[in-house]
Amino acid sequence: MFELPGLAELTERAHVVSLPMRVKFRGVEHREALLLEGPAGWGEFSPFLEYAPAETSSWLAAAIEAAWWGYPEPVREEIPVNATLPAVGPERVAQVLSNYDAVHTIKVKVAEQGQDLAQDVARVAEVRRLFPDAHIRIDANAGWTFDEATLALEALAGFGLQYAEQPVASIEDLSRLRKHVQAQELGVLIAADESVRKEEDPLAVARAGAADLIVIKAQPLGGVRRALEIVAQAGLPAVVSSALDTSVGLRQGAALAAALPELPYACGLATGSLLVEDVTTARFLAVGGALRLRNIAADPDLLRAQAVDPERRRWWMSRLRASHQVLSDKAATAGR
Ligand SMILES: O=C(O)CCC(=O)C1=CC=C[C@@H](O)[C@@H]1C(=O)O
Numbered sequence: 001m002f003e004l005p006g007l008a009e010l011t012e013r014a015h016v017v018s019l020p021m022r023v024k025f026r027g028v029e030h031r032e033a034l035l036l037e038g039p040a041g042w043g044e045f046s047p048f049l050e051y052a053p054a055e056t057s058s059w060l061a062a063a064i065e066a067a068w069w070g071y072p073e074p075v076r077e078e079i080p081v082n083a084t085l086p087a088v089g090p091e092r093v094a095q096v097l098s099n100y101d102a103v104h105t106i107k108v109k110v111a112e113q114g115q116d117l118a119q120d121v122a123r124v125a126e127v128r129r130l131f132p133d134a135h136i137r138i139d140a141n142a143g144w145t146f147d148e149a150t151l152a153l154e155a156l157a158g159f160g161l162q163y164a165e166q167p168v169a170s171i172e173d174l175s176r177l178r179k180h181v182q183a184q185e186l187g188v189l190i191a192a193d194e195s196v197r198k199e200e201d202p203l204a205v206a207r208a209g210a211a212d213l214i215v216i217k218a219q220p221l222g223g224v225r226r227a228l229e230i231v232a233q234a235g236l237p238a239v240v241s242s243a244l245d246t247s248v249g250l251r252q253g254a255a256l257a258a259a260l261p262e263l264p265y266a267c268g269l270a271t272g273s274l275l276v277e278d279v280t281t282a283r284f285l286a287v288g289g290a291l292r293l294r295n296i297a298a299d300p301d302l303l304r305a306q307a308v309d310p311e312r313r314r315w316w317m318s319r320l321r322a323s324h325q326v327l328s329d330k331a332a333t334a335g336r
């Protein structure tokens with residue numbers, strides 16, 4: 001594909017920040033991200049801290065695409081987005097959702113470790129009470145067993161669910177659950193997220209007929225072009241979602257959503273509202289429940305103000321090196 005920039009060039013152009021979150025999300029209270037300024041603009045490399053190089057290299061490929069090569073032509077300028085609700089108690093639902101400017105679709109996190117189904121039911125019930133006409137979807141991040149998932153979906157379907165994202169971990173269980181939900185006429189679609197972005201073969205879930213739709217993310221899938229190919233080959237409707245990115249990474253997600261031939265669902269790209277600080281003052285936030293495509297550039301003053309300490313920067317530089325190594329090994333194998 002494109003030529004890989006050298007490590008020295010990447011290191012020179014890298015800025016590492018730590019941004020406080022408004023509310024804890026997947027255990028994260030400060031989001032760390034590495035931003036790259038390249039000839040085509042800004043790119044974000046922000047794999048979660050526990051990810052190993054085999055996985056983080058795809059995130060780096062996405063950042064390089066954004067900063068060096070830019071994006072494919074958009075087919076739309078506006079991207080409808082959902083509000084994302086972390087696994088908070090019902091008493092905090094209204095306050096967290098007040099960070100979003102307009103709420104037409106809400107994704108509710110469920111199956112959080114250490115919580116039980118009653119807490120999920122209470123959270124979803126409160127969302128439905130506050131937003132009687134909104135689309136509600138849930139995301140279990142593979143947190144349920146098959147039996148737990150059937151119970152949970154039976155308990156939650158009555159609130160009206162658009163879809164359940166990754167209710168169970170394996171493709172086999174997703175497939176079984178999808179059949180069960182259809183047989184019970186629960187009216188809930190099954191979406192695959194981790195089964196796309198973490199499986200060796202992102203198309204396996206589609207081939208198995210285990211999901212009604214797929215959730216795609218620009219960074220984990222190795223960039224906008226690669227994600228577009230996956231959607232084309234999967235032949236399923238796709239929802240673009242963030243990886244809890246800064247405005248720079250959200251722009252990468254928006255480029256993906258903007259280039260998809262069809263966009264039947266609101267996208268999970270409003271997560272900028274979960275961050276207290278960002279890397280630009282012209283933050284990439286939704287207006288009227290939609291993002292409007294525009295260029296996003298990180299602001300040098302904010303990069304300086306949010307910069308991590310030297311030890312964290314060294315950690316990120318070694319991560320950059322390891323990820324770059326994986327990409328250059330792959331390029332060497334492909335060129336052989
Ligand atoms: O899709 C959304 O509404 C927001 C993004 C989101 O939910 C996620 C972002 C980052 C990490 C993931 O745990 C999570 C997801 O599973 O989709």
Ligand SMILES: [Mg+2]
Pocket residue numbers: 139141165166193194215
């Ligand atoms: Mg998900």
